[in-house]
Each structure stands twice: as structure tokens, then as C-alpha cells.
Amino acid sequence: MSSLDIQRIREDFPILKREVNGKPLVYLDNGATTQKPKVVIDAIMNYYTDMNSNVHRGVHYLSQIATDAFEVTRRKVQDFIHAKHDYEVIITKGTTESINLLAHCYGRAFIQEGDEVIISAMEHHSNIVPWQMVCEEKGAKLQVIPMKETGELDMDAYKKLLGPKTKIVSVNYVSNALGTINPVKEIIALAHAQGVPVMLDAAQAVQHIKIDVQALDVDFLAFSGHKMYGPTGVGVLYGKEEWLNKMPPYQGGGDMIKDVTFEKTTYNELPFKFEAGTPNIEAGIALNAAIDYIEELGLDNIKAYEDELLAYATEKLSTVEGIKFIGTAKEKSSVISFVVEGTHPYDIGVILDKLGIAVRTGHHCAQPIMEQFQIPGTVRASLAVYNTKEEIDALVAGVKRATAMLV
Ligand SMILES: Cc1ncc(COP(=O)(O)O)c(C=O)c1O
Numbered sequence: 001m002s003s004l005d006i007q008r009i010r011e012d013f014p015i016l017k018r019e020v021n022g023k024p025l026v027y028l029d030n031g032a033t034t035q036k037p038k039v040v041i042d043a044i045m046n047y048y049t050d051m052n053s054n055v056h057r058g059v060h061y062l063s064q065i066a067t068d069a070f071e072v073t074r075r076k077v078q079d080f081i082h083a084k085h086d087y088e089v090i091i092t093k094g095t096t097e098s099i100n101l102l103a104h105c106y107g108r109a110f111i112q113e114g115d116e117v118i119i120s121a122m123e124h125h126s127n128i129v130p131w132q133m134v135c136e137e138k139g140a141k142l143q144v145i146p147m148k149e150t151g152e153l154d155m156d157a158y159k160k161l162l163g164p165k166t167k168i169v170s171v172n173y174v175s176n177a178l179g180t181i182n183p184v185k186e187i188i189a190l191a192h193a194q195g196v197p198v199m200l201d202a203a204q205a206v207q208h209i210k211i212d213v214q215a216l217d218v219d220f221l222a223f224s225g226h227k228m229y230g231p232t233g234v235g236v237l238y239g240k241e242e243w244l245n246k247m248p249p250y251q252g253g254g255d256m257i258k259d260v261t262f263e264k265t266t267y268n269e270l271p272f273k274f275e276a277g278t279p280n281i282e283a284g285i286a287l288n289a290a291i292d293y294i295e296e297l298g299l300d301n302i303k304a305y306e307d308e309l310l311a312y313a314t315e316k317l318s319t320v321e322g323i324k325f326i327g328t329a330k331e332k333s334s335v336i337s338f339v340v341e342g343t344h345p346y347d348i349g350v351i352l353d354k355l356g357i358a359v360r361t362g363h364h365c366a367q368p369i370m371e372q373f374q375i376p377g378t379v380r381a382s383l384a385v386y387n388t389k390e391e392i393d394a395l396v397a398g399v400k401r402a403t404a405m406l407v
Helices: 006-011 038-051 061-081 095-110 129-138 155-161 184-192 241-246 281-297 299-317 345-354 367-373 389-406
Strands: 089-092 116-120 141-145 166-172 198-201 220-224 235-239 257-260 265-267 323-325 335-340 360-362 378-382
Touching (some): 038 061, 038 281, 061 089, 061 235, 089 095, 095 129, 095 166, 095 198, 095 235, 095 241, 116 129, 116 155, 129 141, 141 155, 155 184, 166 184, 184 198, 235 241, 281 299, 299 323, 335 389, 345 360, 345 378, 345 389
Parallel strands (some): 116 166, 166 198
Antiparallel strands (some): 089 235, 220 235, 257 265, 360 378
């Protein structure tokens, strides 16, 4: 039994009271984005009503309190992922920008013709395309760790791919399409044994699993605020100081400079070197409230409850005739992807929507996974801490109703 009072937690999320198509909302699209608790919504409101001004540049009072609030978030993130220094936390727009920043800057500094970059067969497009772009530009090769039928990585193949040409390994911690939790500690240790740094796409991990970047010894970590009960438009790239210092800046502009003349510009120190221009200030400030919210509930409690819900959902959905789960790894987190024989995922999604149930259908920005399983897409239910067993029952009843109509 969970130690969390889920009914009380639901009270924190105003949107969960609304109806969709005349039915109570059952929100099971948390992998795409989570709903926001009132404390996060209030933090955004509070910024605009009480302190709106630009950060890092004004001597006036409002600018100083906005800057302080923004920088509190940086330190909160530092504690949350247990980074050694607050300046190793770069504030970005989200995971996509974090990975693009890294691919671009790391690529410029370290990747040359003939080098290799390793990703995996289960990446989100945002951890494929930026590396593909760098490889094309530099004449480097993208190597892909294959995936087994279960949706687990083939670690023997990974060991064979690692070699003197490998310049970086970039893989997801948890797959958004399959829910697989990858053996990241082992992935990192194997890469480090060859002197190769590792970046983890933790977009689907930070809201479910406690992450300690120093214990993992990971070199880079990316995630988004909006998938962890925070606002859209803010995310993080963590990087070890020694790597960040060796990389050139990403974008040029205000804040990332020390001195500018037409002849030469000197760059600001970390983290500002990588943060050109005005950030999404209200989102940055409100991310602090989201992390507080998660920490009050406790990530261990959240994970235990979500695991219980995942097991319940898997068992109940197994009673749907013709169902096939896509992604059956031993270690899974909060995602159930499936297809039902004789139906298209899209049609199931549309019927569920009529019943007030929000799921995602399609390729989940991971087309190569769908290609491997030879399916057009899946129906994906992704869980958050406010979901209940009653909502899972509604999902199962909805899928049964949809299949009865479609098959
Ligand atoms: C594993 C993974 N990586 C990256 C992303 C991209 O995140 P964002 O769209 O917030 O930049 C997502 C979003 O679904 C994801 O699930």
C-alpha cells in the first residue's frame, strides 16, 4: 500500500476536476506533459504580479528579486540531482534544446571526421537528429545500440560498439515509448573504461527516479520542466565542469559575454556562457515550486506508488483480447504501450477521448522503434502520481469498448 494520500494529492491539481466530453477527465498522457499543481501555477502568477522584470542585468529592486528567484531554482536543481556545483546547471528551454546545445558544442570541440557517436535504438527523435546533424557535418558515424524484442538494450552489442573512435555515448535513461529503464550505471562505467563521456536523456526519468549525477558519474544529463509537474519552456542541461569549460558557447548574444568589441568577444563564465538572451523567467522560477512539490511527496514514495499502478494496469489490460504490449523489459517505469490486433492505435485513441480518457497514440517521436516492431504506432498510457486504480479501470473498460466497436 502506498504511503501517499492520492485523493489529497489530486486536490492540488485544479485541472483534474474538469470534464472532457461530458466525462470526468482521466489524464494518462503524462509522458507528453504532466499536469501542474496549484503551487506551480501560483509561482507563475506571482512572478508576473509581483516581480516581473529582466534577470541578470538590472540594478533595480525588481530585477534583483527576479534574479534571486531564478537563481534559487538553479541551486534547487543542483540539490535535486546532487550536482557538485550550481554553475554545472545550465537552464535551457527543455530537453530538446539541452541535447541540441550539447551536440552542437561538444561536436564543435571534440568530433572529427571518422569519429563515432553512440546512441541507442530506443531514442526519442531529439536524441537522434541533433547527433545525426553533427555527424553529417563532421563526417562522423552514428552507431546505434540494438534493442531486443523485450525493449531492452543489447549490452553485448554495446560493448562491441565502444572503441577508440567513440567520442560520446548519448542514451535515454527511461524510454518514452516503451518505459524501459536502461542500465545506465553499467552504460556509463563501460564508456568511462574507454575514456568516453556519457550523456543521459532523463526526460522520462527525473519525475520517477531519484538521480544523483555524482553517484552515477554521468557527464551530461538533460531533462524538461514540463514533464515533472513544472511549466513548459524550461529545462536543464547538467554538465561536469571540466567538460563545459572545454566546450565553446552555443548561441551568441546578451548574458553569455564578458566583453564585446567588433574585433573580439570574450565569453562569460559558467553557466552564463551557455545561456544567451533572456530566459523563460517565469518558468525558471516556477520550476523551483515543482521540485519542492516532488520532494515533499518524496521520489521514493512516488516511484513505489507508480510501480504499483503500473503492475495493476499491466495485469488488467492483459484481459483485453488481442492486446500486445510493446516493451516488456524487466525494469520499467510508468509507461504502458500496446497495440490490439485488428485495430489502429489512432482509432482506439479517438474512442478513448470520447470517454474523457487522454492517451497518446502514434510513434511517440521514436519512429525507429515502431519500425523495429513493424507497427504504425502504439496506444500509450503514461502514469503520474495523481493517477488512480479507478482511472486504470476506466482505461481498460474504454479499450474493451473500443475494440468491440473496431474489430
Ligand atoms: C525521452 C525523451 N527525450 C526527449 C524529449 C523531448 O522533450 P521536450 O519536448 O520537452 O524538449 C521527450 C519528450 O517527450 C522524451 O520523452
